[in-house]
Amino acid sequence: MTPTTARIKAVDTYDIRFPTSRELDGSDAMNPDPDYSAAYLILRTDAPEGPGRIEGHGFTFTIGRGNDVQVAAIEALRPHVIGRSVDELCADPGSLGRALVGDSQLRWLGPEKGVMHMAIGAVVNAVWDLAAKRAEKPLWKLLADADPEWLVAQIDFRYIADVLSPADALHLLRAGKQGAAEREAKLRETGYPGYTTSPGWLGYSDEKLTRLAQEAVADGFTQIKLKVGADLADDVRRMRTARAAVGPDIRIAIDANQRWNVGEAIEWTRALGDFDPYWIEEPTSPDDVLGHAAVREAVGPDIKVATGEHVQNRIIFKQLLQAGALDVLQIDAARVGGVGENLAILLLAAKFGVPVCPHAGGVGLCELVQHLSMFDYVALTGTTEDRVIEYVDHLHQHFTDPVVMRRGHYTAPTAPGFSATMHAESIAEFTYPDGRFWAADLAAQITEGAGA
Numbered sequence: 001m002t003p004t005t006a007r008i009k010a011v012d013t014y015d016i017r018f019p020t021s022r023e024l025d026g027s028d029a030m031n032p033d034p035d036y037s038a039a040y041l042i043l044r045t046d047a048p049e050g051p052g053r054i055e056g057h058g059f060t061f062t063i064g065r066g067n068d069v070q071v072a073a074i075e076a077l078r079p080h081v082i083g084r085s086v087d088e089l090c091a092d093p094g095s096l097g098r099a100l101v102g103d104s105q106l107r108w109l110g111p112e113k114g115v116m117h118m119a120i121g122a123v124v125n126a127v128w129d130l131a132a133k134r135a136e137k138p139l140w141k142l143l144a145d146a147d148p149e150w151l152v153a154q155i156d157f158r159y160i161a162d163v164l165s166p167a168d169a170l171h172l173l174r175a176g177k178q179g180a181a182e183r184e185a186k187l188r189e190t191g192y193p194g195y196t197t198s199p200g201w202l203g204y205s206d207e208k209l210t211r212l213a214q215e216a217v218a219d220g221f222t223q224i225k226l227k228v229g230a231d232l233a234d235d236v237r238r239m240r241t242a243r244a245a246v247g248p249d250i251r252i253a254i255d256a257n258q259r260w261n262v263g264e265a266i267e268w269t270r271a272l273g274d275f276d277p278y279w280i281e282e283p284t285s286p287d288d289v290l291g292h293a294a295v296r297e298a299v300g301p302d303i304k305v306a307t308g309e310h311v312q313n314r315i316i317f318k319q320l321l322q323a324g325a326l327d328v329l330q331i332d333a334a335r336v337g338g339v340g341e342n343l344a345i346l347l348l349a350a351k352f353g354v355p356v357c358p359h360a361g362g363v364g365l366c367e368l369v370q371h372l373s374m375f376d377y378v379a380l381t382g383t384t385e386d387r388v389i390e391y392v393d394h395l396h397q398h399f400t401d402p403v404v405m406r407r408g409h410y411t412a413p414t415a416p417g418f419s420a421t422m423h424a425e426s427i428a429e430f431t432y433p434d435g436r437f438w439a440a441d442l443a444a445q446i447t448e449g450a451g452a
C-alpha cells in the first residue's frame with residue numbers, strides 16, 4: 001500500500017442501543033430483557049478528503065444500561081491513539097494493544113478484564129479494521145496471508161508463555177500455511193459452517209420454537225441451540241419439543257448463561273440427557289475453571305462442556321485448557337483485548353486440540369468473529385470438523401457488509417476490513433438517548449405518563 005503521512009485525528013464514540021427487549025429477542029436465563037447495544041468508535045484520520053480516506057470502525061457489545069460506561073472507557077483511551085501515524089499503527093497493531101494494556105493507571109481497573117479490557121478490544125479491533133481496509137483485504141485474508149513471524153509479533157505472550165511460547169506459536173502458524181491455498185478456495189466456495197440460536201430464546205412460545213427450529217433445518221443448519229436454566233420442567237418440555245421438531249440427526253446445544261452452581265449444573269444437565277444435548281454452554285461462572293472441570297467430569301463424554309463468551313482474557317482460557325475444563329472453546333470477538341489476544345486464544349486451542357466454536361449474535365458479533373474462524377481454518381488448524389460459528393438473525397441490516405448465510409454456512413466476506421462498519425443512518429437513528437428512535441420513544445413515554 002502507498003505510504004502516507006496521515007495521522008489519527010479523532011476517536012469519535014457513539015452509544016448505540018437497539019430496543020430488542022420488546023420482542024424478547026435474546027432472552028435467556030440470566031438476561032431476560034436485553035437491549036442489544038454497541039459502544040462504537042470511529043478512528044478518523046487527517047488524510048485529505050476523498051475516496052482514499054479510510055476510517056477504522058470498532059465496537060464492543062453490551063446489552064443496554066451501562067453502554068454509556070463502556071463508551072466512557074473507550075474515551076479514556078483516546079490520548080493513546082490521537083496523533084499516531086496511520087502507517088505505523090497498521091504495520092503493527094500489536095504495539096498499540098500493548099500500550100493500551102500497559103497504561104498503568106487504567107490497568108488498575110482490570111487488569112485485562114471487564115469494561116476497560118473490552119474498551120481496549122474495541123479500539124484495537126478498529127485499528128485492525130483500518131489495517132485491513134488499507135490492505136484492501138477482508139481481515140480473514142489479511143491474517144491468512146500474513147507472515148507467521150509478523151503474526152507472532154502481534155501477540156502478547158505475557159502470562160501464557162509457560163504453555164504457549166512464541167516458538168510454539170510460530171511452529172503452529174508455519175504448519176498452518178501448508179495447504180492454505182486449497183482451503184482458501186474451498187472456503188470461498190462453500191463458506192464456514194454455522195449454527196443458529198434464533199429458535200431457542202427463553203421468551204419464545206413452543207409454537208415459535210417449533211416453527212423456527214424446522215425453518216433452521218430447512219435452511220441447512222445442522223445444529224441449533226436452546227436457552228435453558230430458568231425452570232427445569234419448562235426446559236424438559238422445550239427440549240422435547242425441539243428434539244421432536246428437528247429429529248435425531250440435528251445437534252441441539254443447550255446454554256445456561258452461567259445460571260447454576262456446579263452441583264445444579266450437573267443435575268440439570270443430566271435431567272435433559274434423554275434428549276441428547278450436544279453441549280452444555282456456560283453451566284456456571286465463567287471464572288470458575290475448576291467448576292467447569294467438575295461439570296465436564298460429571299456429564300462427559302456424552303455431553304460436551306462449552307464456554308468462553310464471558311471469559312475475560314487469554315489467561316483464563318489457558319487455565320480452562322490446562323484443567324481439561326472444556327470440550328468446546330467459544331471465543332468472542334469483542335470481549336477480550338482485540339484480534340491479537342484472540343490470535344493467542346486460537347493458538348492455545350490449536351495447541352490443545354480443542355475445537356473453537358465462536359460466540360456470536362448480539363450486534364455485529366457475527367460480522368466480526370467470522371473473520372477469526374476463517375483465518376483459523378485457512379491458515380492455522382486447517383479444519384472445520386466439529387467447528388461451527390454461532391449465528392443469530394438479528395440486526396445485520398445495520399452493517400454495510402452484513403454476514404451472508406448460505407445453506408447454513410457463513411459466506412467468506414470479500415469487502416476490505418473487519419465487517420465492523422455500521423450504516424451512518426443506523427447510528428443516527430439508534431444513538432441513545434438523542435437519536436431519532438430514542439428521542440421519539442422517550443417523548444412518547446413522557447406523554448403517556450402525563451395522560452395516566
Ligand SMILES: [Mg+2]
Pocket residue numbers: 255257281282309359
Ligand atoms: Mg451463550
